[in-house]
């Protein structure tokens with residue numbers, strides 16, 4: 001059940017209620033008080049801020065119960081999630097203060113002109129003399145934002161700012177949100193190319209399929225910095241990492257399990273491709289109209305490619321029709337598609353990764369009693385299968401070795417590195433994938449990615465710790 005944290009500012013009339021009464025009202029309506037601050041004490045009345053942890057469903061019940069109670073005046077309700085977004089979540093920091101004219105003449109004109117000329121004469125110096133070496137653009141057109149769909153570039157910004165925060169906090173990468181007001185493939189490609197000189201890498205985010213495939217392919221071909229569509233490859237890397245460990249827990253082999261992937265969009269296509277590369281032999285890709293079957297004819301090149309793979313099954317049907325007997329279900333589609341009975345048709349020791357955000361394909365509370373391993377994209381359940389485990393470390397590695405691109409061996413190395421953070425001893429149903437706060441994740445992913453980049457010849461620099 002989704003939880004949220006709200007702050008209730010209430011005024012208590014002491015002749016009519018005690019704080020104990022207020023606490024009882026909140027608790028009976030389903031709220032859990034986590035802290036209390038006295039804003040204005042007083043003999044006859046007082047004002048307090050009460051922080052309450054509450055399910056989304058119970059939030060309005062708590063508010064209504066307080067409003068109805070005589071002696072309590074509800075002054076304000078603030079949602080802590082909205083509070084952390086006030087004014088946006090990131091800013092730009094200069095790397096040194098400008099204290100005097102001397103500083104000014106070096107960081108700005110006239111001194112800066114010599115630096116500009118040096119870069120003009122040798123463009124590679126942009127990596128040492130500008131922010132390029134550590135800066136990534138997080139580019140979206142707002143068309144496939146989480147599982148919310150086409151909500152546009154303004155509404156997409158909080159997610160992109162969140163990605164930028166994670167890049168910085170987890171991997172020290174400076175990332176900047178670029179929310180484009182166009183859905184035109186050519187215009188997006190042109191714009192990203194035009195803004196690329198200042199960036200060391202491009203992270204494409206929440207761009208709907210099938211346009212995202214052409215945008216990524218073309219930008220990768222036409223730019224000499226790494227271009228990585230996070231929803232495709234970041235997600236696939238983390239799914240493969242989680243699956244490698246989950247299969248160890250249930251004692252099954254990747255070569256023999258039957259896997260149903262639901263939602264063959266950006267994330268689903270890349271997951272299927274990576275599963276095939278990792279050795280999967282029984283794959284059932286499913287989208288809205290049912291299974292994509294071997295030998296079928298499909299409108300999108302990526303679906304057609306899947307239909308031509310021998311490992312893809314030839315049996316058609318809806319999700320519920322093809323699910324029986326599956327060892328693994330991977331959902332990257334939309335929330336609320338399956339229930340407990342559907343899961344019970346799967347093979348024993350089932351693994352379910354229900355990753356649609358914010359609402360998974362199956363309610364985790366319903367699923368938990370019926371599966372051996374459950375993963376979701378969310379942070380409020382164990383096994384968070386989220387691309388945040390991948391993108392900070394993969395870009396840290398790619399930037400540090402100035403990789404031209406992020407290739408398949410680099411992605412597979414990243415998946416194995418993430419899986420390896422959980423040791424054999426630690427591995428269990430509740431812990432198949434490390435937490436994003438485990439510092440080993442970025443360190444190991446970075447190392448594995450640089451090693452793979454050097455081995456495959458896409459690194460343009462050998463970082464000092466590899467010399």
Ligand SMILES: NC(=O)C1=CN([C@@H]2O[C@H](COP(=O)(O)OP(=O)(O)OC[C@H]3O[C@@H](n4cnc5c(N)ncnc54)[C@H](O)[C@@H]3O)[C@@H](O)[C@H]2O)C=CC1
Pocket residue numbers: 144145146147148206207208209230231232235262263264265266267268286287288289319331332333334335337355356357358376377378385386387388
């Ligand atoms: N946990 C994680 O790290 C990630 C989770 N996701 C989640 O996966 C979902 C899909 O994301 P993207 O691939 O980027 O979007 P997308 O828009 O590229 O693809 C979604 C696909 O799901 C299909 N779909 C929609 N309803 C369906 C249904 N009822 N049955 C089967 N297929 C259905 C669509 O036709 C489309 O092909 C979203 O909910 C997103 O939040 C995406 C990336 C990372």
Ligand SMILES: CC(=O)C(=O)O
Pocket residue numbers: 144145146147206230231357377386387388
């Ligand atoms: C996690 C993520 O990137 C998404 O849900 O789109």
Ligand SMILES: [Mg+2]
Pocket residue numbers: 146205206230231
């Ligand atoms: Mg995304």
